[in-house]
Amino acid sequence: MRHPFPCPLRWSDMDAHGHVNNAVYLRYLEEARIDFLARLAREECPGAFTGGSVVARHEIDYLRPLTFRHEPVIVELWVTELKVASATFAYEITDAEAAADAMPYVRASTVFVPYDLERGRPRRITAEERSFLKGYADDSHRG
Amino acid sequence: MRHPFPCPLRWSDMDAHGHVNNAVYLRYLEEARIDFLARLAREECPGAFTGGSVVARHEIDYLRPLTFRHEPVIVELWVTELKVASATFAYEITDAEAAADAMPYVRASTVFVPYDLERGRPRRITAEERSFLKGYADDSHRG
């Protein structure tokens, strides 16, 4: 299962070339991640992913340019790897009504590390968090 | 040879966690790239890299957090791969007086594609551009 997050663009996301700037897409991924971890996960298991987290790595491929429009893009987010103290999220940024074989604007992945802010160090993923994340394991489209 | 670009931070680069946000580092890489391609390259060969370019891919590893300070960080940029119509840049973001074995804040790479804006498609790297880029080939630290 993928988590589809409708992400509105802002006119100012475009740079002087008139396209959404490459750095701005990381904001879109961030918004999707926050919706996933700070809203959706906590609806299912209160207390999940509190205490902070750290982005350890991003990979991002820019496949098609995007210009400002009033309709949101859809950031699809799913889980491709689940370790003791980190998870890897994958994303595709597409249109709401995209055909199944349509090229996404962006494909990306993030290595995500839950963090114990009080102790100042990474922490293990809890059993409840792991169960939630497993529900979004999906690599059916990635190969 | 690496191109060292001193990149001043802005207070607003920090997010609500009090650290430079992961998306902002792509701005730092962009500033270094623009200094390299739109200033330095054109000093050596006028007309280089005009007509636009596209970022096809980033990889970025976040190794240490960074908080606002008045001293710039140094974005070191060098060339790790040179193809017919694309180049790969690597970067390390460090302190100005970093010890040789100091951990950088960030390691990253970008696949860069020169673009013919008039024709709306990628173009070959010219001989002059290739010669310039070869001067910054350096993978001595990357492995």
Add this chain to the structure above:
Amino acid sequence: MRHPFPCPLRWSDMDAHGHVNNAVYLRYLEEARIDFLARLAREECPGAFTGGSVVARHEIDYLRPLTFRHEPVIVELWVTELKVASATFAYEITDAEAAADAMPYVRASTVFVPYDLERGRPRRITAEERSFLKGYADDSHRG
């Protein structure tokens, strides 16, 4: 009549103090203005406000702090002054279900100048544009 624009926040709109940064509100005003001029106005009179425009002045009062939440804020926009070659917009940023006497987060105004990009100079507001703008004259709450 006021134009109410629902403006989603982004987590990254917050600065290191954990509040939406003062500069970011100008982005919210910009989004409302673009929705008003580039979408709404053109539905009523095609061709309105094409060719560019310039912001000549902002005034902005910060009345209450705002932190990230999943619900959009509402940017209410209306017209307070209409001259030959400029218009003044006023704004209040509020909650969707705000009580009539609730303090807005922000009150602001913008002097807006339509621009003839080809000739590189300000231009007159057309009769059609003027008629559209008059429909949003509202200073009933401002005094």
Add this chain to the structure above:
Amino acid sequence: MRHPFPCPLRWSDMDAHGHVNNAVYLRYLEEARIDFLARLAREECPGAFTGGSVVARHEIDYLRPLTFRHEPVIVELWVTELKVASATFAYEITDAEAAADAMPYVRASTVFVPYDLERGRPRRITAEERSFLKGYADDSHRG
């Protein structure tokens, strides 16, 4: 006396019109204010302006457009009003070697309120802070 702050531009400060976006200038003012309050003031009186502050109001006039260049702009900052619990700063954004009668890019002012973050309310300006701010009183150019 005015405090001159050299503020480097970033290429991404430009929007799709190819000019520095109107919201970005508030970042430039913020950088100048932070340099003034968090660096300069504390060199003269340690402990000044710690504990936070709030921007209560901005006025900003856009006089000339600015495009990206490698040379910083100069943000001149001075104090135009000093009350018990607030101060007003004025600014002009100019070139480093601007002629005395050159039009600045921007003129602006900010009402600034020192804040007691622990008590969650504004606080008085201390005698030491007042003395520091008086050294930057300058309204000779303002009309």
